Amino acid sequence: MTVSQTNLAWATLLDIRPSDGGQRRLHDRLAHALRTAIRDGRLAQGAAVPPSRALAEELRCSRWVVTEAYGQLIAEGYLSARAGSATRVAWAPDTPRPRPRAGRPPAKPPIRYDLAPGLPDLRAFxxxxxxxxxxxxxxxxxxxxxxxxxxxxxxxxxxxxxxxxxxxxxxxxxxxxxxxxxxxxxxxxxxxxxxxxxxxxxxxxxxxxxxxxxxxxxxxxxxxxxxxxxxxxxxxxxxxxxxxxxxxxxxxxxxxxxxxxxxxxxxxxxxxxxxxxxxxxxxxxxxxxxxxxxxxxxxxxxxxxxxxxxxxxxxxxxxxxxxxxxxxxxxxxxxxxxxxxxxxxxxxxxxxxxxxxxxxGWYDAHLRAGRRRFRSRRDLLIRTLDAQVPDGRVAGTAAGLHILLHLPDSADTRKTVRAAAAAGLRLADLDDYHAHRSARPALVLGYGNISDTEIPPAITLLREALRSPRTSPPTRTFERASP
The missing domain is CATH 3.40.640.10 (Type I PLP-dependent aspartate aminotransferase-like (Major domain))
Structure with missing residues (x-):
């Protein structure tokens, strides 16, 4: 159950207007309005209802009316109260999970390792x-x-x-x-x-x-x-x-x-x-x-x-x-x-x-620490690639938070990216940054937002993705002096 003190039901609409010619008393109408709001899901389980004094002031009624309504709903199990804490919603409508439809594609596997470029080390913020x-x-x-x-x-x-x-x-x-x-x-x-x-x-x-x-x-x-x-x-x-x-x-x-x-x-x-x-x-x-x-x-x-x-x-x-x-x-x-x-x-x-x-001076200090950390991580990534992907050629290593991994002409980078994603590894294809598909096969590997301990298992997944079955090498056209 949510216990956040900010989860307050201040804005819930409560309709306490008489609907039976005025026969029902005000505290009964308030209890009915709160019960309906809870059953409809407008007041979620764990939400805190307003203090009795505040709600009485908002409704322009006596505090006794509110405490009577709250007491009735506590007895019915819709609300719960503890000394020193807010009164909260204790009931939720049953919400069975929908059955999967026939033919629906399976959910994408979670990404365990992220080698895509574009992010710094968010852990070090x-x-x-x-x-x-x-x-x-x-x-x-x-x-x-x-x-x-x-x-x-x-x-x-x-x-x-x-x-x-x-x-x-x-x-x-x-x-x-x-x-x-x-x-x-x-x-x-x-x-x-x-x-x-x-x-x-x-x-x-x-x-x-x-x-x-x-x-x-x-x-x-x-x-x-x-x-x-x-x-x-x-x-x-x-x-x-x-x-x-x-x-x-x-x-x-x-x-x-x-x-x-x-x-x-x-x-x-x-x-x-x-x-x-x-x-x-x-x-x-x-x-x-x-x-x-x-x-x-x-x-x-x-x-x-x-x-x-x-x-x-x-x-x-x-x-x-x-x-x-x-x-x-x-x-x-x-x-x-x-x-x-x-x-x-x-x-x-x-x-x-x-x-x-x-x-x-905090920004300069952050950059100095980042340069030391990223240089060490880049070196680890290059050593791991040399050991596990020996037919790849690394480039663009002097600066930044990513490198290029050039692959043999027979490599199908799109299929590699898909196979890696299925195994939980996010990669980027160099072709994705061309206006037209014309680059030699290469991957853009970011190392900004991956930890040092994650690099060896991530490259192991990359190696397996490169070895995944492929039908035939992709047809490519080359521009003069393309990187």
Whole structure:
């Protein structure tokens, strides 16, 4: 039985109007209304009914009426009462389980191990420090902070983010150029709306790449043009074959290939933006986690007048926070505001909590601990793959929270993903991040949200899924220099 003190039946509708010419007394009508509400399921088993004094005040009757009704229902077994505790519903209608229909597909097996990319280590979320930050700002927020929020974000967080991005990512940012948003997708939608208002109708995206970025761009009214990625990152010269005047690029760590845009291509991409009077939208995807050297600085610092910068805490803290940022060129700030009149910033207290979390050094400490943990976990994953999947080739290991596992051309990655899911292992197929099915067989293995002890049994399931019976190798077409 539920014992939550918040499970209160304050809002239950009780119809105590006389229906028999007024022959039944008020406490009998109240008992009948409560009994009906319990039988109908409107008052669930374990729900606490209001204290007799409060309900009497609500119904504008004497307290004796309520205590008499409660006493009657306690005697009938509908309610239960204990000294020092609320009176609660003790009865529930019988709800037999429905019989399975013939032909219904069997339920999906539960996922025991998650090797899909996209999540940080949720076990390591800094609950105590985040709670301290929330508690601090809740107690110190002035009354103006509790009013209507600034659509661009609270000035305190914008200042803190600008300082953090200058210090840690080499960005050219100030409070006036930073907008607080709900994450990278939200920031991209806002950016694409502003570009559309400025007459830019075509956007280039990386191939392979994150599908939600393509969806965000099309939802804002832009036409999307995939451009291939190779070992040096986005093939900038291929942009000239598209009508695009803007491009989304993961310069510091491309998803899902893990490549870093080479210095020569960074410079060439900035020149391209100037030549076409366009813009680069830099997705700073999980760039804080680099293991071979210090994280590569953002492109935005090379030309802040041509480069938007998008980032969030989804891959560092948790996507549940819904906190991100957008650094825009100064000339685009008016268009950004005008094109997103109904855009809202995340809750102000959450914004202030993030500012406190960063200002007190807790965010930097969390990232340092995360880099040590993820480097060790990545090394364990690679060793385990070498031992159990020797015909696979690992790539994209220098940064981020995922790696690529390239497989022999005979491998059927779709069938492997299905077989693994049936055994309780979640995987991602590299083909899922291509606009067209054209990649060589590879899996994208995330190690952010799996524990070290789960990696060996997870790879054992992967090995068995790769060995599952297959009919014939899939028919594939290959693009030049596809990863």
């Amino acid at each position: 800094p609950r105590r420090r985040w709670a301290d930050a929330v508690r601090t700002v809740t107690g110190s927020a002035v009354r103006y902070d509790l009013g209507l929020p600034d659509p661009a974000g609270h000035a305190v967080l914008r200042t803190t983010l600008a300082q953090y991005l200058r210090r840690s990512r080499g960005a050219d940012a100030h409070a006036g150029s930073v907008s607080v948003c709900a994450g990278v997708t939200d920031g991209l939608v806002r950016t694409c709306r502003a570009l559309r208002a400025e007459g830019i109708t075509d956007l280039a995206v990386e191939q392979p790449g994150w599908g939600r970025l393509r969806d965000a761009a099309t939802s804002a009214g832009l036409r999307v043009h995939p451009v291939p990625v190779d070992h040096d990152g986005l093939r900038v010269d291929d942009l000239t074959g598209t009508p695009a005047r803007a491009v989304v690029v993961g310069a510091a760590h491309q998803f899902p290939t893990g490549t870093v845009l080479s210095p020569a291509r960074r410079a060439r991409l900035v020149r391209w933006a100037r030549e076409v009077d366009g813009f680069v939208i830099e997705d700073d995807y999980d760039a804080e986690f680099r293991y071979d050297r210090h994280p590569v600085a953002v492109m935005q610092g090379m030309d802040p007048s041509r480069v938007f910068l998008l980032g969030s805490v989804s891959k560092t803290l948790s996507p549940a926070l819904g906190l991100g940022w957008l650094v825009a060129p100064a000339a685009m700030s008016p268009a950004l505001r005008a094109a997103n009149l109904v855009a809202t910033a995340p809750p102000v207290l959450d914004q202030l909590a993030l500012a406190t979390f960063i200002d007190r």
